[in-house]
Amino acid sequence: GDLLMDEHLSPRKLKILAGVDDLQQVKALEMRVDTREISLGNFGVHLPNLRELKLNNSLLVSVRDLGTSLSHLRVLWMARCGLSDLDGISSCSSLKELYVAYNNISDLSQLTWLDHLEVLDLEGNNVEDINQVQYLRLCCKLSHLTVEGNLICLKPNAESAEDPDYNYRAEVKKLIPHLKYLDRIPASQT
Numbered sequence: 001g002d003l004l005m006d007e008h009l010s011p012r013k014l015k016i017l018a019g020v021d022d023l024q025q026v027k028a029l030e031m032r033v034d035t036r037e038i039s040l041g042n043f044g045v046h047l048p049n050l051r052e053l054k055l056n057n058s059l060l061v062s063v064r065d066l067g068t069s070l071s072h073l074r075v076l077w078m079a080r081c082g083l084s085d086l087d088g089i090s091s092c093s094s095l096k097e098l099y100v101a102y103n104n105i106s107d108l109s110q111l112t113w114l115d116h117l118e119v120l121d122l123e124g125n126n127v128e129d130i131n132q133v134q135y136l137r138l139c140c141k142l143s144h145l146t147v148e149g150n151l152i153c154l155k156p157n158a159e160s161a162e163d164p165d166y167n168y169r170a171e172v173k174k175l176i177p178h179l180k181y182l183d184r185i186p187a188s189q190t
Contacts, residue, residue: 009043023047030054035065044069056080056099064088078103079121086110100125101146112138124149130156130168133175143180147172 011023018026023046033040036059044050044067053070054077060066063083068091070076075097083103089095090113097119098111106126111117117139127133128151136142147153153168155161170190172182179187 009040009046011046014043014046024049026050028052028054032056032058034059035061040065040067042067042069044071044073048072051075053077062088066092075099089114096141101149106132108132108135111135114139115141117142119144121146122150123147126150127152128158130171130175133172137176140178142176142178144184145172145176145179145181146183148183 014023014026015021017031018029020026026047027049029047029050029052031054033055050070050073052075053073056077056079058078058081060078060081060083063078063086066088070092072094073092074094076092076095077099079099079101081103083100083105085107086100086105087110089098089110093113094116095114096116098114098117099121101121101123102125104126105122106128108127111120112135118141120136120139120142123146127147130152133147133152136145147168151158155163155166156171167190169182169187173179173187173190181187
């Protein structure tokens, strides 16, 4: 409530939020924020051991609002946050799992910098060109991908007509040969 109303996430506020005296102990944090009202500052500086951050149902203008000090983060949830792009995600360079379902993301190019990414949930976004998926080929550890609820599941791009022979599963598998699961089903099943 009122705790987050002034300037940004100070160490004092983080201690209250996390319920600890020593911020070094914090490995996981869940909160809802509205970055239109409040800056998060570079709060990651105060949480050197933070590995999991859950911001579902927050209002984030940009991933850049998270600051540049979350390079040690392994799992990040930002579902239903109103994100239209992933600019700034490269500062979370250790991410293994990224959950950004139900946003308005259409450009996947920023994900090429995430060398450790294994799990990516893009369900219910705005990916409307199958060629965007080729950026994910560079995430060589990516094994689980969810894209259901995006236009690419129906047709290869916004301009094309729906084609009964179009199979997005086969197309995604071609673009990311090392993928093991697509939409929670083994990727080999087309």
